[in-house]
Amino acid sequence: MRSRAALLWKEWREVRWFFIVGAAIFIAWPLIEAVSNYRLWQNFYSDMPSGMVLLFGGFFAILVSVGATCRDLQENIVCFWQSRPVAIWRWAVTKYVMGLAVVLTVLTVPVLMQILMAGGADGSYKRAGGFASVLICHTFTLILVYSLSFVVGCLIRSPVYAVIFSVALAMLVYFLPVLVPPLESFSVFNIIMQSPLEITHLAFQTQGGPWFAEKMRVVKIPWADDLALRYNIDLLRYIAFALVGSFAAVVIAGIAVKRNWRLKIGQKLMFWLLGGVGMLLFLTVVFQLGSNLKCVRQMPVTSDRGMSARAAIACEDSKGLILLHDVWLDESSTGRDKYRLWRFDLSSAEPISKEIVLPVQVPPMISWPGNKAAIAWSAEQPQLLYAVRDSQSEDKADGKLKLNAAELLTISLADNEAVVTDKIDLLPHIEEPRGLCEGMCICRDRIFVNLSGQLFIFELETDGKPILKSATKKRVGICGESGRRDASRQTFATMSIGLVPGEGLSVQEQLAVSVELTGYRVMDIEGDIVVETNNDFIKVFRLKEVRDDIATLEMFGYRSPTALERLADFSPGQVFLRDGFAYILNKSADFGGLTVYDIRGPQIRRVGHYAVPNERLLAIAPLPDGNILVGGNKLHIVAPPKAARTYKAQSN
Amino acid sequence: MIKALFWKEWCEQRWKLAYGCVILVGFTLIGLRSRLTPDEFIVIFASAGGSILMALLVGMGLVATEKSEGSLAMLLALPVRSWKIFAVKMVMGALVCAVPIVGCMAVSLAVAGGREMSANRIAVAHLGGISFSVIMLVWMVAFSIRQPNEARAGLVGIGVFMGWVFFVFLFVKVFYKRLDLVLWGLVITPLGILQFAASEGQMHTLWAVIVQAVMLIFLLLWGGYRFGKEGRSKL
């Protein structure tokens, strides 16, 4: 007992400065911020702890463990204490436990404080649950990093080199699983992003269906009557991984000290190792996310920009329109919408026309369901633009939203001015005016509009004037997802699409129009292949059968974004298919760009990427020469990836 | 004689120069070519992050390594004034810190000049990084002269940097209502050099440079004095 106390006393005396400095940085610093926030906003809260712990916690753990081990393993000191009747395992365990206690105290107390502050400040337990995820997941990562540094300290025995080696190892622990898809389950960032731990109301625990229940477990919080803790079983797997790794590291450390194993590496090699690991990780990120598609040509559209919100490109045979929806702030800092239009002809010497400003109207002239503008344009009538304009307001009778305006506008762009030449009021034809426009397109001299659960079909006369032909209560677009439930992918294996009436249209054209009319889902079609994408997946379907104007499609390809892509904010805004390749526009602010995927087989592969950071790329369109037009404040003509060029050449 | 000292320092530090060039310039080149993130992020990460990395790497080994290897006493026993030895070390250290960042600047200008950032802005950002690196090197060496080994010297360097960050944080929190005072507070710490290099604050940049230059001279004199005194105590 005396010897145990002696060991503990010695370890505490040696490690207490780490505790003091660590507490000053990780606990006192956020407290100062919380006090300052209280002075400013009467809100005793700090955002710092979880960020600091995530950023610097690993390094602190490394310093503590290396400092503790290397100190006692210097050449002559090791002889001094080892020659005393001290069992090595007792020495190792005491040292490990004391250091770990300091690390966990210094790095968990601030996050606990943050959880209490978040839960108490605005009652937002969901936010508190997010920090709880950081606390739980990252704590086990810290244990793993600490343990790995412990064994490194025992093997290398030189503080500087051990720290460098440990930092290199920690970088691999934190980042390698993010970068290598098969290791995703072992990525702390991936686990945290899944929100594996939530504090939720008991009433919500059963929502989500059977696939949800497979992954999530619920535990009632004893001291809160209506609250429950919901956790993802992947979290348990991660914890097991961290604990097993830590245990193995400690065992190896003990054996290393007992058998006097030493790793003798020079200073230069250490630093190059660290640099090498960093570069390797960086190169892996670059390989996966970096730009590798060639930009053939760039054309400025406009240099002045507000907070560009959305864009749309309508294009046929290198001619078309680009529509920008900007939000500008006026003197009172209120946002004002502005719609601006340019015509382009890529074969011309001056490809971009002068700007055509659409007059400001309330509601705006163009409805924008999802990421697609409700516009239709054809190269046969290049001076005409068709647009749906709609708005809704709260119905005083039942409190629900009701459509109060719906028009099809014909806008003339002659003389570079946007003038509404025709207006068709659609409201009288709508049986149940609930729901805005979901999509619009032109096909074979007909305009199709999906509005408020009804399908409007307009025929275009020779002068381009639209005539309403029918306004049927027909559900077009996605009308069901069913079939075999794939629990591991949490998705459905078949999809049904209601088709537009087929007079004069082939099945593929019916399908293409129907897909175009599903404005709120990011989809495209080529032949009998449909691709759909969102933040969580890319799915590829093939047409299986058509019966009673319902097309049934069967999924044959699936891809979920890798951990790295999710970290890089994978958020598709638009997609088009060409020759078995899906061109997806990622509308993320910092990592936005065009990504190309090969969807020809069940394994969807990423084959190309074009990025222009700092310039939001907002719309894409295929060009007849195989290139891709990407637009925002500039138009970029981007060459397709090599795989696509090769495939096209072989097909030809 | 001085040439011999420079040669010795060059032989000892050149691998750090090579290391800095390969890692920082490689990172800059690959990052800018791949358009992984906005150019600004790559430029600032390379210049600011690189400046801290090089200052720590060089500062750790300038004096502390001599002490831990026991060669300091032999060095100071040479018929050369100790302040000259110290000056040679600092000059070589500053060069090793600066050259990789200069390399990053050249690459940034070549690859991304005028693309998302103007050439002027890129140059100013890197010059700020070089200045910060040299300042941090001087602070670190001046405060770590008594440290017996590289590990302790490295901790001192990290402590110095954290101290500046904490000072700025505290200043901002205390004087949050007075932006002008906050800017003057930034002038006192070397972080101001980085901040003003990136911003348009012309007047404050000038004051930041003057204040930091004065501090630098004082620290160099103080460091030189301590270097000689520390060495004499070992003889």
Added chain:
Amino acid sequence: MNEPAIKIEGLHFSYGRKKVLRGVDLEVPVGSIFGFLGRNGSGKTTTIKILLGLLKPDAGVCKIGSLDSQKDVMKVRQSVGYMAEDQQMFGWMKVTQIIKWVGSFYPGWDEKFARELVDLLELPRDTRVKNLSKGQNSRLALLLALGHRPKIVILDDPTLGLDPIARKDFLRYVIGLLQSNGVTVFFSSHLLYEIEPVADYVAILEDGVIVKTGKTDELRQSVKKILLRSAGDIEFGGVGGILDVAKMGERIAVTIEDYSEAKREAIEKKSGCAAVDEVDLNLDEIFEAFVIGNRGKKVKV
């Protein structure tokens, strides 16, 4: 017959490919002061570390009393007092703190005795270990080795780095404290003139084996140098026990192990010279003869 305090049989050890110990055999009688001699890098510290269970031998057995140094490691360390070569301790601890800390690992630690030793060894109680002088550091290390009143004390080059006065003082403490109490002292050093007056037994370690072991007095008696009047080239092949032959001015000095009249006559006959003198050697000279002696190669006059 009493079992020896320390017994080493057939000890082999290698650092990687470098063989350091090639079959060391040794017995240390109880209550003796045993000098373990060897050059730098001969394997003395390695042998001692194996005795304490700090290293695992490739082959061989080491026993401290009846305890096997590999199997009963903790018991060995509890019963042995050890002072390492140039012993470094935890610099941040004060003298009193480190004494108390080390003492907590020994069930038999005698606190009163330790306090007496602090005064006897003139150690400053409240000074941190890193601020002690070399002499004070050595004395503190000795105190830590003796505080639990061990029956066997192992000192590995305890006077390394001490000035002559400090060395003398240190040895005085060692002898004063230990010799009278029947403690076995296993003492490694290469300062032979210091060991000579105090050691009862010596063993010489060279090239991984013990080349000579025995009582100090007997060794001095059995190894002698005879001086021959030189006359041309002399060949001593076939004469056993010759450790070294060297030219000393006009004479040839032949150092002989296990000296006897018969050997002397054999050498005179072989060389064709008469012995003019017979010299007693000190331990230094005996050590030198065993370690670097040329074993009677042809000497050109």
